Amino acid sequence: MASASDSSPPVAPVGEPRDRVDGRAKVTGRVVYAAEAPVRNAVHAVLVSSTIARGEITAMDAASVERSPGVLAVLTPKNMPKLEYVDAKFHAEKRLPLGDLRIYYAGQHIAVVVADTLERALYASTLLRVSYREEPPVLGLGDPAAKIEWPKGEMTGPLQFEKGDVDAALSGTGVVTVKQTYSTPIETHNPMEMSATVAYWENGKLTVWDSTQAVVNRQKALAAVFGLKPDQVRVLCPFVGGAFGCKGDQWPHTFLAAAAAQAVGKPVKLMLTRQQMFTGCGHRPVTEQTITLGADGQGRLVALRHESKSDDSEVGKHIEPCGAGSSAIMYATPNLAYTHRVSRTNIASATFMRAPGENPGTYALESAMDELAIALKMDPVELRLVNYADRAPHNGLPFSTSNVKECYRLGAEKFGWSRRNPEPGSMRAPDGARVGWGMATATYPAHRFPNQARIRLMLDRDGGVRAIGAAATQDLGTGAYTVFTQMTAMLVGLPFERVKFELGDSNLPPGGVSGGSATTAGVGQAMSEAAGKLRQAMLKRAQENSGSPLAGLTPDQVVFQGGRIVAANDPSRGVELSAVLKGGPAYIEGLNEANPAGADNLPAKQKAYTFQSFGAHFVEVAVDERLPIVRVKRVVSVMDVGRVINPKTAGSQVQGAVIMGMGQALLEETHYDPRTGRVVNDNLADYVVCVNPDVRSIETYFVGEPDLLFNAIGCRGVGEIGITGIAAAIANAVYHATGRRVRDLPITAEKLMRPA
Amino acid sequence: MDEPADSLASASFFTGARDVAAGISRREAIARTLKAGAGLSVLSQVGGLLRGATEPPPSPSAPGPVTVTLNINGDAHTLAIEPRVTLLDALREHLGMYGTKKGCDHGQCGACTVLVNGERVNSCLTLAVMHPGDDITTIEGLADGDALHPVQAAFIKHDAFQCGYCTPGQICSAVALIKEGHAKTDAEIREQMAGNICRCGAYQHIVAAVREAMQPTG
Secondary structure, eight states, X not given: OOOOOSSOOOOTTTTSOOXXXXXHHHHTTOOOOGGGOOOXXXXXXXXXXXXXXXXXXXXXXXXXXXXXXXXXXEEOTTTOOOOOOOOGGGBSBSSOTTSSSEEOSTTOEEEEEEESSHHHHHHHHTTOEEEEXXXXXXXXXXXXXXXXXXXXXXXXXXXXXXXXXXXXXXXXXXXXXXXXXXXXXXXXXXXSSOXXXXXXXXXXXXXXXXXXSOHHHHHHXXXXXXXXXXXXXXXXXXXXXXXXXXXXXXXXXXXHHHHHHHHHTSOEEEEOOTTGGGTSSOOBOOEEEEEEEEEOTTOOEEEEEEEEEEEEETTBOOOOOTTTTTTTTSBOOSSEEEEEEXXXXXXXXXXXXXXXXXXXXXXXXXXXXXXXXXXXXXXXXXXXXXXXXXXXXXXXXXXXXXXXXXXXHHHHHHHTGGGOOOSTTOEEOTTSOEEEEEEEEEEEEOOOOOBOOEEEEEEOTTSOEEEEEEOSOOOSSSOHHHHXXXXXXXXXXXXXXXXXXXXXXXXXXXXXXXXXXXXXXXXXXXXXXXXXXXXXXXXHHHHHSTTOXXXXXXXXXXXXXXXXXXXXXXXXXEEEHHHHHTTSOSOEEEEOOOBOOSGGGOOGGGGGOBOEEEEEEEEEEEEOSSSOOEEEEEEEEEEEOBSOSOHHHHHHHXXXXXXXXXXXXXXXXXXXXXXXXXXXXXXXXXXXXXXXXXXXXXXXXXXXXXXXXXXXXOBOOOTTGGGSSHHHHHHHHHHHHHSOOOOBSSOOHHHHHSOO | OOOXXXXXXXXXXXXXXXXXXXXXXXXXXXXXXHHTTOHHHHHHHHHHHHTTOSSOXXXXXXXXXXXXXXXXXXXEEEEEEOTXXXXXXXXXXXXXXXXXXXXXXXXXXXXXXXXXXXXXXXXXGSBGGGOTTOEEEOGGGSSBTTBOOHHHHHHHXXXXXXXXXXXXXXXXXXXXXXXXXXXXXXXXXXXXXXTXXXXXXXXXXXXXXXXXXXXXXX
């Protein structure tokens, strides 16, 4: 187990449940999302989408569109300016929009109509006449026409893996086996804010307001595609109206908005429709996973095999790493194998959706573990304790910290697990509904990407000292503004109220993508380093005064504390920050070196560990006897995510992830017409997500200790772990209530009513 | 606990059942718009677009801009707009009042909820020209100077939002819910807030905030 050594002690306000610093602006309607950019005289762009799923455009007649009142431009593959597909790593797709006449999926953008008002652009876009040569679309994992790939895996670690001999272990004497197949449908992110872009050109420079999880990656991608230098492109995104992964990679509409703005010589505003959110910015792909578990008489896993299939479009780049995100990590076993297969279909391109891989992977594995517990007549928590892993099974490296046993213990206690009658169908609510109790483990890796940050100290008009932290990172609703304000306050030893944090602008020091639950850990590390640089600069300036109490000290020997810079071993020896700043430049700043702290660039001591968060969910469901609708009555979720910067916002994130997982377990499925490949339920009435009455009682707890091997702040991520394991916990509770195992999400009433 | 009886009427996992909620439900809102005789053209036009219509739609009957005066948050705004402009787009694109959000444009999510004569209305389902003389209140009009409306203050205190995009609609909806006076229990608050989707999942905190704001102040 790691020990804290070289870090400063926790200092308020880190760890305090602060209200969001952007709360007042949000409740008064004053925050600015991308489509609300303060840009004068913007005109409106509307996208036209393909109505077929596979084939080629043979003709397009835009004459009546162009004649329609108010229309300024129509971009089609015929007149689309030639852009260059470079810097592929930032792109969600392997092609640029309107670059050719091929149709890869229904909903693919085929034209852009720009007009002076939204209404005129919308109307004119209906006048475009398109002819296609249609081909039968390839749909679904089972389509024999689908091209099959077995990806090796790059960022995810190996995707085709075997250690030991799984087959031999499974055929051993006395081995209890479970082999089952679990499937999950296509799920669509549907953040409340549709993706939007406002773009304009000025003197050869491009400015883009974009709803994005990565302003700097957008800047790089736009610069590369339009043949500009990065400093000729500025991307702004002060607020994001939810993302969950669908605003992570660069999707085509941003290029189209910039191209349209160039074509009309005016600022252009483009917002996807809710319908286009189902095809224009990704979804979680369909998965089918076969899990084989073998255990000895004590419940110890002797073998685990996890075979996973997912799909993507021919131009997509996504692999859902189900086994690599779950079975590779969770339980100790000498014999382990997992595989991943991708089918190429004519469904819109897939992408990351909240815990890609870990989420469907834990649904399958944690369901199978429940089935194994039943086969062994063991308590599900006991089975997991027996198979506790202190190191990651796939690479043998110990976890930097793991408190999963404490997650089980506290969760079971808060939930009242000891009162559970293991017999399925044995528990009833006072109204006669069947009651089921289920549990599952949650897990998500700790990531951090290269990040830079800066902290400036300056004198206020009132003579007091104020700090401004900044990084080109994003607040997706996660609380980034608030937690980084807390962190800045801690790092410079100033009250919360005297600190501000700026983000969402590519002109700031480059923060990374807000994905992989990496923001707090990555930017936190960069800020901690920036604070070190600031200490150096402040000390140097303080020591310029003759007779400075800090004379002779090195930057490592001083700390910021209570508005002063003081000797670490003798806080009475120091000077007021205001005295150091007085009569100097407008501000003194600390900016860290570009920090290559991606997975491949970890310092040597970190390469000896696996950084992983764990948690546990306990769930009670009630299922009506006559019409078996499943209701989640209460959830207790306990998470170990390292140091929690703000328990209020972190708790909200876990709660929200649990609710999204409830939707996944019981409601959410994107349906496609099996003949045409078009989305049938591309709206929020038919793609059903949890609404207020679906949520009864969700309690969240944190049991983490600071993970100081991972970064100087000791935090891992919190955005995604809550949605891992929850679907399995609900499915396990449904089995406990009804004796029926539905292995195909979502668990709807009609599936429970089918004859067994 | 104030759980509703597990009857089919409260089976909120089914979209149809959501319309059981009191207050202005989706079904009611659509019905009202249709009664007013103006919603159909908007819906069919949008439908045509989304399906990439291959048949030419009927030619636009737009008579060009008309003048309408809207009373928003106590101020009169005179606009020259086409009759097909929704109240939502009038607020956002013609008046630059972006506090009211577009989340689906189909009356399915509640993000665009505003108060019209004190009643909650999905502003994407009604046309601006239908509202001369009405008192329209948006999120920008709820606070009294620096003093937040009690619902706004309670939303901050209870962390009743994350990304904030559904928040203006949630708050307008909650203000009307309290005035309607039908919700006495948490279960009733949940049902009567069912028309406002929060994808970040702040529902439990929204209920706590509404409950607190409902308390008569002493």
